[in-house]
Amino acid sequence: MAEATGLMSQYAEEAMYVAGGTDLIPNMKHRLFEPTHLIALKSVSELSGIREENGYLRIGAAETLAEVARHPGVQKLFPALSDAAGHVAGPQLRNAGTIGGNLCLDTRCTYYNQTSFWRGALGYCLKKDGTVCHVTSVGKKCVAAHSADTPPVLMTLGATITLAGPQRKRRVPIEDFFIADGICNTRRTPVEIVTEIRIPLSAANRRQAYAKLRQRKSIDFPLLTVAVSADIEGDGTVQSINGVVTALGARPRALSGWDDLAVGSTLDADMIDELAERAHEQCHPLENLIVDADWRRAMVPVYVRRVLEKLLIA
Amino acid sequence: MPAVTQIVRLNVNGDLREIGVPMHFTLLETLRYELGLTGSKQGCDKGDCGACTVILDGRPTLSCITPVCEAEGHSVITVEGLADADGPHPLQDAFDLHGAAQCGFCTPGILCSAIALLEQTTSPSRREVKEALAGNLCRCTGYSKIYDAVMSAAQRLQVEAHLDRSHR
Numbered sequence: 192m193a194e195a196t197g198l199m200s201q202y203a204e205e206a207m208y209v210a211g212g213t214d215l216i217p218n219m220k221h222r223l224f225e226p227t228h229l230i231a232l233k234s235v236s237e238l239s240g241i242r243e244e245n246g247y248l249r250i251g252a253a254e255t256l257a258e259v260a261r262h263p264g265v266q267k268l269f270p271a272l273s274d275a276a277g278h279v280a281g282p283q284l285r286n287a288g289t290i291g292g293n294l295c296l297d298t299r300c301t302y303y304n305q306t307s308f309w310r311g312a313l314g315y316c317l318k319k320d321g322t323v324c325h326v327t328s329v330g331k332k333c334v335a336a337h338s339a340d341t342p343p344v345l346m347t348l349g350a351t352i353t354l355a356g357p358q359r360k361r362r363v364p365i366e367d368f369f370i371a372d373g374i375c376n377t378r379r380t381p382v383e384i385v386t387e388i389r390i391p392l393s394a395a396n397r398r399q400a401y402a403k404l405r406q407r408k409s410i411d412f413p414l415l416t417v418a419v420s421a422d423i424e425g426d427g428t429v430q431s432i433n434g435v436v437t438a439l440g441a442r443p444r445a446l447s448g449w450d451d452l453a454v455g456s457t458l459d460a461d462m463i464d465e466l467a468e469r470a471h472e473q474c475h476p477l478e479n480l481i482v483d484a485d486w487r488r489a490m491v492p493v494y495v496r497r498v499l500e501k502l503l504i505a
Numbered sequence: 506m507p508a509v510t511q512i513v514r515l516n517v518n519g520d521l522r523e524i525g526v527p528m529h530f531t532l533l534e535t536l537r538y539e540l541g542l543t544g545s546k547q548g549c550d551k552g553d554c555g556a557c558t559v560i561l562d563g564r565p566t567l568s569c570i571t572p573v574c575e576a577e578g579h580s581v582i583t584v585e586g587l588a589d590a591d592g593p594h595p596l597q598d599a600f601d602l603h604g605a606a607q608c609g610f611c612t613p614g615i616l617c618s619a620i621a622l623l624e625q626t627t628s629p630s631r632r633e634v635k636e637a638l639a640g641n642l643c644r645c646t647g648y649s650k651i652y653d654a655v656m657s658a659a660q661r662l663q664v665e666a667h668l669d670r671s672h673r
């Protein structure tokens with residue numbers, strides 16, 4: 192750890208961390224990042240291991256998505272996380288890609304994830320090498336889409352992220368980790384390493400579910416990801432419920448207004464419709480991904496309904 | 506910036522190879538352009554298609570997005586290392602029998618993904634086979650014949666294991 196953060200302090204802007212490389216290397220091939228040095232994190236021992244400690248499940252940031260998906264402890268305590276990790280990309284990418292890299296995944300956009308030649312033909316854009324945003328056309332803000340699958344689930348479970356720099360270590364609740372800036376959508380400073388994710392074991396009692404929309408079910412990034420968790424009493428009364436959607440804007444969005452609707456009521460077909468409608472009202476995707484934004488918006492209530500139905504039988 | 510050459514030590518198909526490569530090379534570039542192992546294909550070269558799949562420490566891995574340094578100290582198996590001196594791997598025979606390769610561009614990667622699965626289990630369900638091959642795109646066969654070939658190779662391996670046992 193000390194060596195890694197030391198090297199980062201030394202090389203500063205010229206260096207980047209690499210874990211599985213499944214996001215960074217393709218991006219480097221597109222000249223979206225041009226570091227002269229890569230600092231490899233996979234063999235840093237502090238970043239490995241999945242175990243229960245002090246009332247948390249602790250997942251080392253360099254654990255691969257394949258490992259998170261098949262880990263018996265994760266499957267038993269947080270099945271929605273296993274599900275989400277198991278639906279990232281395809282099998283080879285899950286064997287290399289890590290959960291830490293998933294948290295730090297760069298945002299994605301039709302005008303950005305392209306070759307240097309392609310981007311140059313259009314005069315580049317705000318996020319890299321240019322001065323305009325082709326999505327909002329007038330905007331001075333990048334609205335590229337947060338496109339990682341595990342953060343929404345981790346948000347519904349109240350997870351915390353540990354960041355370590357050369358001097359100090361800090362813990363950030365995952366909902367504070369992301370910011371609504373498509374150019375760089377996390378509060379991680381360049382020198383900091385995400386070392387672990389901690390999920391309170393108390394969240395294991397919550398019902399959890401996750402669903403994902405994508406073009407090809409076998410390999411693609413999400414066009415929409417929905418995660419929910421809820422405390423439901425034996426008689427079916429909802430005690431608490433929360434939902435998070437992503438792949439729309441620059442950060443995952445916690446759905447608001449669900450408590451008012453559902454707490455104290457039962458999660459029946461009408462309630463599911465109302466919650467789906469409430470989600471629909473809040474989501475306004477832009478033309479930042481290759482698939483039509485109106486259609487993606489129309490899919491929000493469809494997927495929220497599906498995920499709530501999953502929750503009923505979870 | 507000029508390319509910096511470095512010496513890397515790789516374990517490829519059981520052979521130790523020591524080679525000088527430009528430091529920015531991927532494992533795929535090293536296999537193809539330094540070691541002459543052109544079985545692993547350079548399809549998309551950015552992690553989408555699976556044509557470059559090799560087996561790294563038993564796990565199917567995309568060599569086109571693996572920096573070569575990351576492969577040092579690990580075992581790399583490519584399509585060239587699947588058969589042994591006695592003849593093709595049962596899966597390679599099954600591909601032939603079932604017509605599971607047409608243009609053949611995806612085949613080396615698919616063989617690697619499938620053999621990594623067969624090393625784990627010789628009784629996979631068809632669904633497990635599909636899931637194991639989800640990251641390997643094939644534009645020709647429509648996949649059915651590939652799944653048939655993997656299922657029949659699995660059966661062949663079971664029979665061989667059985668015969669081996671009764672021989673002893």
Ligand SMILES: Cc1cc2nc3c(=O)[nH]c(=O)nc-3n(C[C@H](O)[C@H](O)[C@H](O)COP(=O)(O)OP(=O)(O)OC[C@H]3O[C@@H](n4cnc5c(N)ncnc54)[C@H](O)[C@@H]3O)c2cc1C
Pocket residue numbers: 207208209210211212213214215216217232252253256278279280281284287288289290291292293294295296297338339340341383384385386410411412413551552553
């Ligand atoms: C074809 C394809 C499909 C994909 N589909 C999906 C998908 O469906 N869903 C999805 O979520 N992702 C998808 N991905 C992206 C990627 O595979 C995963 O998000 C993976 O989890 C990234 O992890 P990594 O370890 O490979 O990250 P890397 O590429 O190593 O790193 C990504 C970024 O995070 C930084 N970083 C990594 N680890 C740390 C750390 N511990 N501390 C600080 N910074 C760090 C790196 O510097 C870099 O900026 C896909 C990728 C491809 C190529």
Ligand code: SF4
Pocket residue numbers: 299300301302303316317318319323324325326327332333334335373479
């Ligand atoms: S949202 Fe705009 S600025 Fe951001 S990557 Fe896309 S085109 Fe570029």
Ligand code: FES
Pocket residue numbers: 546547548549550551552553554555556557558567568569570
């Ligand atoms: S060439 Fe590596 S995934 Fe396509």
Ligand code: FES
Pocket residue numbers: 605606607608609610611612642643644645646
């Ligand atoms: S046989 Fe041609 S791509 Fe698969």
